[in-house]
Amino acid sequence: MSDPDLVCGLEIHQQLDTGKLFCDCPTELDEREEVTITRRLRPTQSEMGEVDRAALAEARKGRDFSYEASSATACLVEADEEPPHALNQQALDVALTIAAMTDARPADEVHTMRKIVIDGSNTTGFQRTALVAKGGSIEISEGEIELEAMALEEDAARIMQRGSRQARYRLDRLGIPLVEIATAPQLHSPEAVREAAQRIGTMIRATGQAKRGLGTIRQDLNISVPEGARVEIKGVQDLDLLPTYVEQEQQRQRTFVELADRLSKTTSPEALPEGPVDVSDVFEHTDSSVVEDALAADGEVWALALPGFDGHLGTREETDHRLGRELAGYARSQGASGLFHTDELPAYGITEHEIGQVHEALGTDPDEDAFCLVAADPDIAQRSLEAALERAHTAFEGVPEETREALENGLTRYLRPLPGSARMYPETDVPPATIDPDRMAAIEAGLPELPEEKQARYQEELELNEEIAAALATSEHAGLFDDLVAEGAEASVAASSVLQIRPQVEDEGHEVPDELLREAVSALTDGAFTKDALEDVLLEAAREGLAIEDAVEELGLGGVSEDEAREIVEGIVDDNAEMVENQGMGAMGALMGQAMGELKGKLEGETVNRLVREAIQERI
Amino acid sequence: MSTDQASSADQLLASVDAEPGDRVRVHRDEDTLEGRVMPRHGFSDPDVVVLKLDSGYNIGLRVDEGDEVERLETGGEAPEQPPAMPDDVDELPTVALLGTGGTIASFVEYRTGAVHPATSPEELAAAVPEAFEHARLDPEVVFEAFSEDLTPDHWSQLADAVEAAFERGVEGVVVTHGTDTMHYTAMALELAFDELPGPVVLVGAQRSSDRPSSDAATNLTSAVRVAAETDAGEAMVVMHEGMSDETWAIHAAGRARKMHTSRRDAFQSLDHRPLGVVTDDAIEWNVEPREPADRVQRSGSFDADVGLVHSYPGIDADEIRAAARDGLVVAGTGLGHLPSHLAEDVDELTDEGTLVAMASQCLNGRTNMHVYETGRQLVEAGAIEAGDMLPETAYVKLVWALATADDPDEARELFRQPQGREQSPRTGFYYPREEAR
Structure with missing residues (x-):
């Protein structure tokens, strides 16, 4: 259902498996901790050449960032203790390949920029990013969707723990190349969003250089809902949930547009207070463990009066989209772990009596007015409720423009205001990369096959059935399959070795490297053993660390000629002469079973079958 | 590609008088892009025009004869708003801040992204206001040179400036210096004086000050604190003690050496303890600093080959x-x-x-x-x-x-003969590196 008033754009970030973008570290995650470094970031000078003193003061009392690293996955570049190396050319080739696949126009010279980010997720205080191409398009069932830009950027450090005064990161992820592709705001249905994301993801994976697995692709969504506002949803990891986020966001915005209407009937923004007040006295002997713990840690309890809001904040049981949740999101952005509000109280150990006393302290009417509470460090409690107050004001206007974080259940929560235009400066430590026409020509000449093209080729040229062809075409091992076939393997054998046999052996806990599988399939093609023994051979080789040749010998599979086999078969038939006499060809099944027991893996079943049949026929 | 005549990019821009900072529209065969003209990078192709797009990204466009450019508006001058000095706080000690080049404090020019060193007191105050909380800073540019270009003659000029500063009555001197040869200059300043009435603190940065993670501001602030708050009559080097922004080491002149090309803690004391450590809250000495003298007294010169x-x-x-x-x-x-x-x-x-x-x-x-x-x-x-x-x-x-x-x-x-701490008849257990504390 396409809705022209719903306008969505997508930004896809996919990690590449090419080695890091500005150093030579691998792109693996790593739990080892060899060093820990503590840093602070300081706002740089504004365009006016001056450091914003307020921002500086904030930064100075603000957070320490600590970074854990191991030499296996990070080096001095990630620690910001060594200048960046040149832009990874392999990653650049991947980006240029996607540009060619989408008919985007590549830059003639790629300039790396510093995008200022001082939340600690980059040790430098900026993210390095480079615009590689502009324009281009993809095709989905709604039609052609234009692309705006494609960039290569470094992934951020991995957050391990976020506190109000301290954040801890790991450096393993920092610097992994991300290819970032942004569509124009031309998607008009939840399904179109999913389809476009899938299409772009497929194209990136077709290069064979995308990382796979959880967290290797992240999707940001831009949504504008009629009468609502533009909202950015960050960090969707699950493709199948994309339509849910769009639908939920439409619903959320509708809810708050309606709430604005209802609120305006009972109260007005002018009734809102100047700010929160300290109500710690009320909770001196509280039974609420949350409040008690906060007070014990030199915290305070602050309250924000919300005149006329009674019943409008909502409860967990009623709906996912409730104002109380939004206020809590704003409070959280200032360091609170959450807030209590009157629509869900008494609860959490806070009593009716305490609620009454807070109302008294605020001068509010329990029948009409609401309030919310934060128990925390005094500064955090106050700032958190000031943020909540800001959101209470916008509740009268409808939906604020904001950046929201995607949660795993399809819901989102407030993260921060929409970013202004990014502050970007040239990364003077990285020389620009020239894209000469020869390089683009070479890339155009070697464009990867898309999965649907691959599947068609597998079905038509290799005569695989649709199901297997499709599974191979979308598998990350399609390249290995192509190699096996090129090396002379039967397509069906190559397919089952990649799709079934190797996974089975690996399920038993033995890693089968590509090289070992190729060796095994090649030995099979040369007749060293038979198809039905492939799994046993691989398992033996992987488990015992043997070469394929030795595994074959170890299993006693090596070389049985047809004549030797005939002798064995005739022996079996002779031993069962009585059965043959009585049952004639009816003895086939039983004797075949015995023959296979002796010859399995040494001779193809079809041949054994023929030899048994011949031996029986000779005797009847 | 490079020829004697102006490149196609220069010609195209010159045809409409477009200069860095100006907003232009470039028409090439199939597409049109708008943005501000940026100066070309040193390694850029001469036939490339570099534009800053509205998204903030810079992009290089190769242009040739058929392409066209329109100048939409001139960039004008960067908005000029002279930064103000912080209010003078009379009770704070006065510290001379002698600049020798290097980018311990610098400005980013927003139109082009170019980095300029902060030279005037006002610029410095704007760049590192926190250094002014510990002292009344009296900045002076002695010379502007890369530290790899310095000669013994520069040491003499700098010693003259240190002498003049103490004669003006400052409590201490901070010398901002490129890190490559800072250990040579530290030794020279130690030798150039028979008597020093206050600390002479050399300081540099390993990460340029145009980035949020720069060590410049904290190194400078630590150096200013040592110069303003300690009673010492000798030359020293103050830099990060480790990779963290937690402690800053005070090294003796003659014993400090740049031991790493890029790390913040590149300077290490060899065969000697660091003299002390600066933390957020305190300055702690491992080795008693030399008593300051009543007056400044020069010693010798550097006129030898x-x-x-x-x-x-x-x-x-x-x-x-x-x-x-x-x-x-x-x-x-x-x-x-x-x-x-x-x-x-x-x-x-x-x-x-x-x-x-x-x-x-x-x-x-x-x-x-x-x-x-x-x-x-x-x-x-x-x-x-x-x-x-x-x-x-x-x-x-x-x-x-x-x-x-x-x-x-x-x-x-x-x-x-030992003139300071640069040599000693005894070798302690400092190898490979004694923990500073």
């Missing part, structure tokens, strides 16, 4: 002779060796009046030229042992000794 060579397998006589002038410092191998066949050349050089000093490229430990035959031959040839002096320290000291002494014997004596 000395060479410094590194011995290696295969080094020949020509190389030694080319480096030998009034004096020669050899960073010898091991205990202080050159290939034995060069002992004869050293003998000739000393006979010709060159002072030859042997230090060790091991950096840690002291020379001892009586253990092996080669060492004994070099001693007989007239070479002086540098003991536990670093080769760079020995070089600065030999320049000073030759320029200061009236005759070669006196120069030899000046070189051999």
